[in-house]
Amino acid sequence: MAIATHDSRIVGKERFVRATPVAELPAPVAMTGVIGWVRASLFAGPLNTILTVLTVLLLIWLVPPIIDFLFVHAVWTGADREACLPTAEHPEVGACWAFVRDRFSYFIYGSYPIPERWRVDIFFAMLAVGIFWLLWLEAPRHDLGALYFFVVVPIVSYILLTGWPLIGLRAVDTSLWGGVLVTIVVSWVGIVFSLPIGILLALGRRSNMPAVKLFSVIFIEFVRGVPLITVLFMASVMLPLFVPDAYSPDKLLRALIGIAMFASAYMAEVVRAGLQAIPKGQYEGAMAVGLGYWQMMYLIVLPQALKITIPNIVNTYIGLFKDTTLVVIVGIFDFLRTVEVSRIDPKWAAPTTSATGYVFAAIFYFIFCYGMSRYAKSVEARLGKADRR
Amino acid sequence: MSIAQEGGPPKVALIYDPKVRSIAYQVVLVAIILFLAYSAVRNAADNLARAKIASGFGFWNQTAGFDISQTLIEYSAQGGTYGRAFWVGLLNTLLVAAIGIVLATIVGFMVGIARLSRNWLIGRLAGGYVELIRNVPLLLQLLFWYNAVLKALPDLRDSWTVFGNVYLNNRGFFAPYPIFGEGIGLVAAAFVLGVAGAIAFRIWARRRQERTGEQAPVGLVALALIVGLPLIAFFIAGMPATLEYPEKGRFNIRGGLEILPEFVALLIGLVLYTGAFIAEVVRAGIMAVSKGQTEAAGALGLRAGQTLKLVVIPQAMRVIIPPLTNQYLNLTKNSSLAVFVGYPDLVQIFTGTVLNQTGQAVEVVMITMAVYLTISLVTSMAMNWYNARIALVER
Incomplete structure (x- = not known):
């Protein structure tokens, strides 16, 4: 460009050279837009093309049968197994959704007495309010929310669910509880107890007191080193031996203790990672202004440590939520167990009942876990944005 | 004061x-x-x-009196003791864990790399697999594979057959199995020799390459030594092996190699589940390698495959190893879910049947926990050693 202007000045009158740059030509059609995208991301080179073709073939092989099973050949209404048996008119029977519809309330409440089920509904509603309050980052008064979620809801729902004859609530034995109710109760107890105990254990592991440190390390490493099943076995068969006969805990309580222990140990390691990420200056600064140990932790260190740990805490909760399925081993009817019992029920035994039940259960767990993981991702992104500023 | x-x-x-x-x-x-x-x-x-329950470990040598469907060591209901049953269960746990770890690593690395592929379709497919598997409980997946897939296979009469002597039905997978005769020791010795030779050759080749820059065909030579040498020994020894074929009767299949559907369901479930987690570990590890490394490798003229193998993966391994160890331990611990599909692992045999028969909860649960703790500690120690070996040496 510089040369061009220079030239034009020399020639003087004959200004035939452009002084302004020509507009850029658009990239070739084959490199942009849909065609370009397809070329770059599906057919870049022979190997990629082969892979794409193979993947498409795989999808053609997999997807239509799944859609056929779930929707096209599915049975939506019916009173019992007859509806889901293959007949001459319908030789191919897909998912037996009639079975899920029929057993739906059993999946949710288990054997909880039907006239008392409104109590469970209130429990779910209270929980939903608490979760929404705490998870919505712009919500007002998170301190009140925490108080509500960690203190009010446990007490109220304990009274509500087990019953209190004095105020007119019929007592409901925990052996009648089941389905989603038990899954939610178990995972929520794990969540409520694992965070405080986990924080204490994490602080203990970083403590200067040798006895406290030793205890924390042994507890954490012991529980993390064994499978959850053995912890549940321990809670279920050993715990009743360790307490006097009169105080023998009921089955649900045993499982809850096992789950809480297990979740606390994992939570402790997550919190410890957060504590380690806090620069030493924060501790020293807190001590320099004269704060005691608990003031330092409560006011300075934990708020920062927990904030950066939120994604990992949520991920631990996802694991915990999936692990609640194992409480079956101690004879508790959680959601998966109710599906398991229903699918072998003679009333609904048909070729596709099992698969339908499992697909339904998978959708239930997927929605909860995927929701939690999306939340963790969004918090992570938000925190990342705050740090980049 | x-x-x-x-x-x-x-x-x-x-x-x-x-x-x-x-x-x-x-x-x-x-x-x-x-x-x-x-x-x-x-x-x-x-x-x-x-409750009149005995305590102590006296039950260890008592006759067990129950059968186990898969035994790697000799065991019978009459002759076997509780102690023997413990070892059977432990070996079954280790078997499924070992095979599971190998397969899950393969699945995990393939999916993890596929998820980073520039091919949109493959990336999405891998992503969908990871999200779907990671967000559904393992127990549900195991039950699905066992009850909805393997139990839905045709029964014995309508078994699927390949080549007339490989059967697949809802009782398991049956295939010919080699019976070794005399002289198989020679083949085994040749195999050991081959492996040792391959390792020695690799060390020599690397030294020579560092000295002179010349490359040696390590892969081909190793293949020849490890496969070829035992093969030659096999023919020299006069082919001391015959195949035992499974024979299909009216009610069961006898002989040959039998793989239980319980084992297959557990293995598929564990491999797919852990594979999805390993895929995430691998993806994170590869993404932790800075882009400049890939670009520099490209500038040096390395092809995509070489870049991955020589530049990216070795660096990513530093990030990958610690969480990968965790996944291996998780797989081993999750193999205790065998109890839900009836595969006779340590928990099913020992914490299940033995505990029920003896009632000695404290001893039985303690022994089981001690086994898993030992496995965890040994694995962490081995991995810490490996980790220290490959860690970045900083000035």
């Missing part, structure tokens, strides 16, 4: 002295733990005495 003396530290009341406080806290903690332990032991002794 008096005012602090010059030079000495200020005196404070004993209850404000951090040292005294810390000792007091620890004494209280130890006292509480000791009290809990003491009352637990006393209650346990009471309860056991009332």
Whole structure:
């Protein structure tokens, strides 16, 4: 460009050279837009093309049968197994959704007495309010929310669910509880107890007191080193031996203790990672202004440590939520167990009942876990944005 | 209290002295733990005495009296003891864990790399697989594979067959199995020799390459040594192996190699589940390698495959190894879910059947936990050693 202007000045009158740059030509059609995208991301080179073709073939092989099973050949209404048996008119029977519809309330409440089920509904509603309050980052008064979620809801729902004859609530034995109710109760107890105990254990592991440190390390490493099943076995068969006969805990309580222990140990390691990420200056600064140990932790260190740990805490909760399925081993009817019992029920035994039940259960767990993981991702992104500023 | 003396530290009341406080806290903690332990032991002794349950490890040598569907070592209901049953269960656990770890690593690396592929379709497919598998409980997946897939296979009469002597039905997978005769020791020795030779050749080749820059065909030579040498020995020894074919009767299939559907369901479930987690570990590890490394490798003229193998993966491994170890341990611990599909692993045999028969909950659960703890600790120690070996050496 510089040369061009220079030239034009020399020639003087004959200004035939452009002084302004020509507009850029658009990239070739084959490199942009849909065609370009397809070329770059599906057919870049022979190997990629082969892979794409193979993947498409795989999808053609997999997807239509799944859609056929779930929707096209599915049975939506019916009173019992007859509806889901293959007949001459319908030789191919897909998912037996009639079975899920029929057993739906059993999946949710288990054997909880039907006239008392409104109590469970209130429990779910209270929980939903608490979760929404705490998870919505712009919500007002998170301190009140925490108080509500960690203190009010446990007490109220304990009274509500087990019953209190004095105020007119019929007592409901925990052996009648089941389905989603038990899954939610178990995972929520794990969540409520694992965070405080986990924080204490994490602080203990970083403590200067040798006895406290030793205890924390042994507890954490012991529980993390064994499978959850053995912890549940321990809670279920050993715990009743360790307490006097009169105080023998009921089955649900045993499982809850096992789950809480297990979740606390994992939570402790997550919190410890957060504590380690806090620069030493924060501790020293807190001590320099004269704060005691608990003031330092409560006011300075934990708020920062927990904030950066939120994604990992949520991920631990996802694991915990999936692990609640194992409480079956101690004879508790959680959601998966109710599906398991229903699918072998003679009333609904048909070729596709099992698969339908499992697909339904998978959708239930997927929605909860995927929701939690999306939340963790969004918090992570938000925190990342705050740090980049 | 008096005012602090010059030079000495200020005196404070004993209850404000951090040292005294810390000792007091620890004494209280130890006292509480000791009290809990003491009352637990006393209650346990009471309860056991009332229920007339024996204690101690005397049951170890008693006859078990139950059958086990898969035994890697000799075991029978009449002759086997509880101790023997324990070893059978432990070996079954280790078998499924070992095979599972190998397969899950392969699946995990393939999916993890596929997820980063520039091919949109493959990336999405891998992503969908990871999200779907990771967000559904493992137990549900195991039950699905076992009850909805493997149990839905045709029964014995309508078995699927390949080549007339490989059968697949809802009782399992049956295939020919080699029976070794005399002289198989020679083949085994040749195999060991081959492996040792391959390792030696690799060391020599690497030294030579560092010295002169010349490359040697390590892969081909290793293949020849490890496969070829035992093959030659096999023919020299006069082919000391015959295949035993499974024979299909009216009610069952006898002979040959039998793989239980329980084992297959557990293996598929564990491999797919852990594979999805390993895929995420691998993806994170590869993304942790800075882009400049890939670009520099490209500038040096390395092809995509070479870049991955020589530049990216070795660096990513540093990030990958610690969480990968965790996944291996998780797989081993998750293999205890075998109890839900009836695969005879340690938990199913020992914490299930043996506990029910003897009623000695404390001993049985303690032994089981000790086994898993040992596996965890040994694996972490091995991985820490490996980790220290490949860690970045900084100035």
